[in-house]
Amino acid sequence: MTTAPLTIAGPTLADVEAARLVVSRVAEVTPMETSRYLSDVLGAPVHLKCENLQRTGSYKIRGAYNRMSRLSDEEKARGVVAASAGNHAQGVAFAARELGIAATIFMPIGVALPKLQATRHYGAEVVLRGHTVSEPLKAAQEFAERTGAVYIPPFDHADVVAGQGTLGLELLDQVPELETVIVPIGGGGLISGVASVLKRRAAELGRSIRVIGVQAANAAAYPVSLAAGAVTEITISPTIADGIAVAKPGKLNFEIVRDAVDEVVTVDDDDIARAMLVLLERAKMVVEPAGAVGVAAIMTGKITASGPTVVVLSGGNIDPLIMERVIAHGLAASERYLKLRIPLPDRPGQLARTSEIIADQNANVVEVLHTRHGSGLAISQVELELHIETRGPEHADQVIGALRDAGYDPRTQL
The missing domain is CATH 3.40.50.1100 (Rossmann fold)
Known part of the structure; x- marks a missing residue:
């Protein structure tokens, strides 16, 4: 460049x-x-x-307020319109409130509730339209053409x-x-x-x-x-x-x-x-x-x-x-939340034994699923799914190694 x-x-x-x-x-x-x-x-x-x-x-409040503060009195009287899934909506709504301008904001139907509530709290009229940002954007531009409201772009x-x-x-x-x-x-x-x-x-x-x-x-x-x-x-x-x-x-x-x-x-x-x-x-x-x-x-x-x-x-x-x-x-991405699937013989005491091995490694089991219906299981087997908190990759390897040393076949799951 x-x-x-x-x-x-x-x-x-x-x-x-x-x-x-x-x-x-x-x-x-x-x-x-x-x-x-x-x-x-x-x-x-x-x-x-x-x-x-x-x-x-x-x-976003920086650009929205600077743009809207430069509108003429006649433009301000026509109101403003914008489209956003969140931050730009809140910036425009806040700036409009501070400048005494009516604002209409088009947001996608699935917008996060806190962002929707904040935009309304700042005094803007919110219209939910479509499921992606492109649909509210098109609706906002059509609204500007139809009503004369000034469209406030998010960046360009x-x-x-x-x-x-x-x-x-x-x-x-x-x-x-x-x-x-x-x-x-x-x-x-x-x-x-x-x-x-x-x-x-x-x-x-x-x-x-x-x-x-x-x-x-x-x-x-x-x-x-x-x-x-x-x-x-x-x-x-x-x-x-x-x-x-x-x-x-x-x-x-x-x-x-x-x-x-x-x-x-x-x-x-x-x-x-x-x-x-x-x-x-x-x-x-x-x-x-x-x-x-x-x-x-x-x-x-x-x-x-x-x-x-x-x-x-x-x-x-x-x-x-x-x-x-x-x-x-x-x-999970930091390998501090480990998900394992372990095939086990279908006999009493196996869950207690695996839990003891994990506890001996100072790891914490936070969720357990015990099923006889896993794919690839023999009739005499069950499958144990464990969600385990670890201290990181080395600790996770330590837990898996201990289970393998005890004769188990732990398989990591994303």
């Missing part, structure tokens, strides 16, 4: 500085925390920019990019010596704003700052688009990182990312789940899957750095029920 930052498209530094004055009316300057654990993993100082603690739970607009770019200014204020910044990417609104600011400011200071984007592997439109040299739409596969599951980069965002972002990497859902677990345990941070992809990239070795590194935790809006599932998945 080119390293000529002064030719970057989109808003200028002056535009972003002006946006900061506007955005400061509603957005917090979120904390910058240090992570010793991630610093050890990366081999360089790692700081966490906690936009998961932002008002409305994500950075210069005012939105400038608003998100205010985060880049904060990064430099809080970690002036930063050398690498890691940012989640969906449509590209956040990283295009942050990258344009950092590259322009670095040029003024005569230094270099790396900007690295991270996408979910099942929704990675940017690597494909960058390789093709043009915006390219992909087919998204299911991912827990629904906040960045965008099939097509924004046109303006793509131009900025192409010119100002050094690299884009991907992480899979297991990586993301492990990262969320680390953030909970080590940093005491509740971060949604989309917000944890930068941490996942460090943990999987997708990113290397030698100097001060900032990871943007872009949001913390997650349904508690989803969080429960993700924690369980993260434990």
Whole structure:
């Protein structure tokens, strides 16, 4: 990618500085925390920019408020409309309330209840439509054409990019010596704003700052688009990182990312789940899957750095029920939650014996299923399914080894 930052498209530094004055009316300057654990993993100082603690739970309020504050009185009187599965909806709804603008938000029918309730709580009228983000998006654009309401895009607009770019200014204020910044990417609104600011400011200071984007592997439109040299739409596969599951980069965002972002990497859902677990345990941070992809990239070795590194935790809006599932998945992915199937002779005492072996290894059985109906079992056999808490891969291997030494044939199950 080119390293000529002064030719970057989109808003200028002056535009972003002006946006900061506007955005400061509603957005917090979120904390910058240090992570010793991630610093050890990366081999360089790692700081966490906690936009998961932002008002409305994500950075989206920055771009939404900046865009809507620039509407004329006549446009404000017509109201605004947006489509979103969560964070953008809340940002638009909150901004509309603060600016006294009527807002209509189209959301998919299966949207998480906390996000739906929060959007309504901010005063927006919510219309549920379809089962994917594309259907509410189409409905919102039709609503804008039919009623005259102003459509507020989630990422592909210069005012939105400038608003998100205010985060880049904060990064430099809080970690002036930063050398690498890691940012989640969906449509590209956040990283295009942050990258344009950092590259322009670095040029003024005569230094270099790396900007690295991270996408979910099942929704990675940017690597494909960058390789093709043009915006390219992909087919998204299911991912827990629904906040960045965008099939097509924004046109303006793509131009900025192409010119100002050094690299884009991907992480899979297991990586993301492990990262969320680390953030909970080590940093005491509740971060949604989309917000944890930068941490996942460090943990999987997708990113290397030698100097001060900032990871943007872009949001913390997650349904508690989803969080429960993700924690369980993260434990399993970290081999701290082991599922075993063990064929046993159908005679008394076998369950007690296997339980004793596991207890002797200081592992904890949390769930047991005993059945005579497993596939491949002989008439004289039963199958024992055990869910076991362990301390990690080595401990899990120790438990399996002890069972094998006792003559059993434990089989791991995903």
